[in-house]
Amino acid sequence: MTNANPHRLFRGGAAPAALPARGGIGLKPEHYQYILDTRPAIGFFEVHAENYMVAGGPFHHYLERIRADTPLSIHGVGLSIGGDGPLDEAHLDRLAVLLARYRPESFSEHLAWSSHGGAFFNDLLPAPYNAGTLARVCAHIDRVQERLGRSMLLENPATYVEFEASTMAETDFISEVVGRTGCGLLLDVNNLYVSCINHHRDARAYLRALPLAAVGEIHLAGHAREVDAAGAPMLIDSHDAPVAREVWDLYAYAISLTGPQPTLIERDNDIPEFPVLAAEARQAEIVMARHAKLEAAA
Amino acid sequence: MNKTITAASLALAFGTALTLAATPVAAQDKMADKEKCYGVAMKGKNDCKAGAGTSCAGTSKIDYQGNAWSMVPKGTCEKTASPTSPTGHGQLKEFKEKKA
Amino acid sequence: MSAAFARALLQPDAPCPAGLKTWNGSDPAKRFAVYRNNVVVSLVDALADSFPVVQALVGEEFFRALAAEFARANPPRSPVLAWYGDGFADFVENFPPAAGLPYLADVARLEWLRVEAWHAADAKPLPLAEMAARLADEAALPALRLALHPSLRLLRSAHPVVSLWAAHQAEDVSAALGATDFADAEAALVVRDGLDVDILRIEPGAAEFVESLLRGAALGEAAQTAAPFDLPATLGLLLRSGTIIEATPSGRIS
Numbered sequence: 001m002t003n004a005n006p007h008r009l010f011r012g013g014a015a016p017a018a019l020p021a022r023g024g025i026g027l028k029p030e031h032y033q034y035i036l037d038t039r040p041a042i043g044f045f046e047v048h049a050e051n052y053m054v055a056g057g058p059f060h061h062y063l064e065r066i067r068a069d070t071p072l073s074i075h076g077v078g079l080s081i082g083g084d085g086p087l088d089e090a091h092l093d094r095l096a097v098l099l100a101r102y103r104p105e106s107f108s109e110h111l112a113w114s115s116h117g118g119a120f121f122n123d124l125l126p127a128p129y130n131a132g133t134l135a136r137v138c139a140h141i142d143r144v145q146e147r148l149g150r151s152m153l154l155e156n157p158a159t160y161v162e163f164e165a166s167t168m169a170e171t172d173f174i175s176e177v178v179g180r181t182g183c184g185l186l187l188d189v190n191n192l193y194v195s196c197i198n199h200h201r202d203a204r205a206y207l208r209a210l211p212l213a214a215v216g217e218i219h220l221a222g223h224a225r226e227v228d229a230a231g232a233p234m235l236i237d238s239h240d241a242p243v244a245r246e247v248w249d250l251y252a253y254a255i256s257l258t259g260p261q262p263t264l265i266e267r268d269n270d271i272p273e274f275p276v277l278a279a280e281a282r283q284a285e286i287v288m289a290r291h292a293k294l295e296a297a298a
Numbered sequence: 299m300n301k302t303i304t305a306a307s308l309a310l311a312f313g314t315a316l317t318l319a320a321t322p323v324a325a326q327d328k329m330a331d332k333e334k335c336y337g338v339a340m341k342g343k344n345d346c347k348a349g350a351g352t353s354c355a356g357t358s359k360i361d362y363q364g365n366a367w368s369m370v371p372k373g374t375c376e377k378t379a380s381p382t383s384p385t386g387h388g389q390l391k392e393f394k395e396k397k398a
Numbered sequence: 399m400s401a402a403f404a405r406a407l408l409q410p411d412a413p414c415p416a417g418l419k420t421w422n423g424s425d426p427a428k429r430f431a432v433y434r435n436n437v438v439v440s441l442v443d444a445l446a447d448s449f450p451v452v453q454a455l456v457g458e459e460f461f462r463a464l465a466a467e468f469a470r471a472n473p474p475r476s477p478v479l480a481w482y483g484d485g486f487a488d489f490v491e492n493f494p495p496a497a498g499l500p501y502l503a504d505v506a507r508l509e510w511l512r513v514e515a516w517h518a519a520d521a522k523p524l525p526l527a528e529m530a531a532r533l534a535d536e537a538a539l540p541a542l543r544l545a546l547h548p549s550l551r552l553l554r555s556a557h558p559v560v561s562l563w564a565a566h567q568a569e570d571v572s573a574a575l576g577a578t579d580f581a582d583a584e585a586a587l588v589v590r591d592g593l594d595v596d597i598l599r600i601e602p603g604a605a606e607f608v609e610s611l612l613r614g615a616a617l618g619e620a621a622q623t624a625a626p627f628d629l630p631a632t633l634g635l636l637l638r639s640g641t642i643i644e645a646t647p648s649g650r651i652s
Contacts, residue, residue: 312529312630317634369460
C-alpha cells in the first residue's frame with residue numbers, strides 16, 4: 001500500500017517535511033501549560049490558522065514553544081475557498097505570514113465557503129457541486145498554492161443539506177479538484193460519516209470513491225445526534241464528544257485503504273483534560289499499527 | 299496645572315519610582331499573582347465545529363432573542379442598585395484577573 | 399446561490415433559501431437551521447468570551463439576546479474572530495433595554511481594550527538597570543522620551559469601570575460591588591505584562607500624562623498635566639508593569 005505524499009502532487013514550490021503518520025491533537029489554549037510542563041509524546045499538533053493571526057501575546061508565546069519540538073499542521077477555517085467571490089487576498093497575506101513564521105509541515109483548508117459580500121459567517125457552508133463551483137474552487141486553490149508556494153490539503157465537508165443545482169457527486173467533485181490543482185486530500189472521517197448519514201449514502205462506497213492516493217492527513221472527531229423534519233437521523237459535526245465507534249470502524253477501513261496517515265483528534269467543545277485526547281490519539285496509532293502488522297503478515 | 303517640572307524633580311520622581319519598582323515585596327506580590335493567574339483565560343475563537351444541538355438549543359436561543367427589546371438585565375447589575383461607601387478614589391490600585 | 403443562503407443565515411424569520419433538497423424529502427428548513435443557528439451561536443460565544451464582565455453584569459440570557467442582536471446587525475468583516483467585537487460597546491450604549499445601566503458600555507470598552515492588549519505585539523521591557531543608566535544625565539531628563547509597550551491602552555470613563563471590572567474578579571462579587579461608589583469617574587490603564595493583561599486604576603492626571611507620552615511628548619512636557627497626579631507612583635507603576643520599553647534622550651523613538 002502506498003502512503004502518498006500529497007506534496008508530490010503539487011506542480012511547484014519546495015515540499016516541506018510531511019507530518020508523521022501518527023496520532024495528533026488539536027491544540028487548545030486550555031492545554032498549553034500542561035503540554036509545556038509534561039512534554040507529551042504526541043505525533044503532531046494542529047492549530048486553526050485564524051486564531052494566530054494576531055500580532056503577539058500568549059497564543060504566539062505558547063505556540064512557539066510547543067511547536068519547537070513537535071510537528072505542526074496549520075488548518076485554516078476562514079479562506080472561503082468555495083465562495084462565489086474572489087479570494088480575500090488580505091487573508092492570504094496573513095496566512096503567508098503565519099506559514100513563514102511557523103513553517104508547518106502541513107497546511108489545509110475546507111471545501112466550503114464562509115464569507116459573502118464582505119461578511120464572515122464563521123461557519124463552513126455548503127456549495128452546489130457543478131461546473132461553476134468546480135471552476136471557482138480550482139481557481140481559488142491554484143491561487144492559494146501559488147501565493148503560499150506550497151501545496152495544500154482540502155478537507156471534505158460535513159453537510160446538512162444538498163442542492164438541486166448539484167450535477168456531480170461530492171466524491172467526483174473532490175477527485176476533479178485534486179486532479180486539476182494537485183492539492184492533497186484531508187480525509188475527515190467524521191465529516192464523511194456525518195454526511196453519509198445525513199444524505200443516506202453508503203459510507204464505505206463513498207470512501208472508496210475518493211482520491212485516496214492524495215490523502216495527506218485524516219481528521220477524527222465526535223458528533224451529536226439529532227433528527228431531521230421527518231424523524232430521520234441527522235448528525236451534527238459538533239466536535240464535543242469522543243470519536244464515535246462507527247467512526248473508529250470507518251477509520252480502520254480507511255487506513256486499510258490508504259496505509260498509515262497523520263491522524264488528528266479534533267475537539268473544539270466540552271474540552272476534556274489533555275490525557276483523554278492523548279488516549280484517543282494513541283487509539284489511532286493502535287489502529288495503524290494493527291494495519292501494519294496485517295500488511296507484514298500478508 | 300502642575301508647577302513646571304524641573305530636571306531635579308524628575309530625577310527625584312524616577313529615584314522613587316525605581317525603588318518602588320525594584321522593591322522585593324512588590325516582586326513577591328507579582329509572583330503570587332502570577333501563580334494565581336496561571337493559564338490562559340482567553341480562548342481561540344475560530345474553529346470548525348457546528349454547535350452541538352444547534353437545531354434545538356440554538357433555536358431556543360434565537361427564539362428568546364426575539365424578545366430582546368423587552369428583556370431586563372438580570373445579572374450582578376442587580377447588586378449595583380444600592381451603592382454604599384465610597385472607595386479610596388484616586389489611589390493607584392492594581393487588579394489581577396482571577397483564574398478562568 | 400450563496401447570496402440567498404447568506405441572507406437567510408442572518409434573518410431568523412426568513413424562509414430557508416430555495417434550491418435545497420434532502421434525500422428523504424423532509425423539510426430542508428430544519429437542516430438549514432443547523433447553519434443558521436451555528437452562525438449566530440458561534441458569534442455570540444465569541445462575544446461572550448471577550449466580554450465576560452458585561453455578561454456577568456446583565457446575566458447570560460440578556461447578554462446572549464443582546465449579542466445576537468449585535469451579531470445579526472454587525473456580522474464580522476474579517477475571518478479573524480479575535481477582532482470580532484470592535485463596535486460592541488457602541489452598540490451596547492445605544493441598546494435601549496440596557497439604558498438603565500449607564501456604565502455598561504464603558505465596561506464593554508474596557509473589556510475590548512483587554513482583548514486588544516492580549517493580542518498586541520510583544521516587546522521587552524527596559525530592564526531597571528538600563529533605565530537607571532538612562533537617567534544618569536539629570537539635565538537631560540525633561541527631554542527624555544519614553545517608548546511604551548504596544549499593548550498599552552487607556553480609558554477614561556465617567557463611571558467606576560475599573561472597580562466594576564475588578565469586582566468581578568473578586569471572590570465575593572456582591573460584596574465588591576456593594577463597596578463601589580457609582581458616582582466615581584475612573585481612568586484605566588490596560589497593559590499586558592508578560593502573559594497577563596493588567597487593568598490598573600490610575601488618576602485622571604496620570605492618564606493625561608500617559609496619553610501625552612503616547613503622543614511622543616518628552617517627559618518634562620508630558621508631566622505638566624491639567625489635573626495633578628502622583629508622578630513617582632505613576633512612573634513606578636509603569637516600570638513595575640513593564641510598560642516602558644525604551645527611553646531615549648532626544649529625537650525620534652521607534
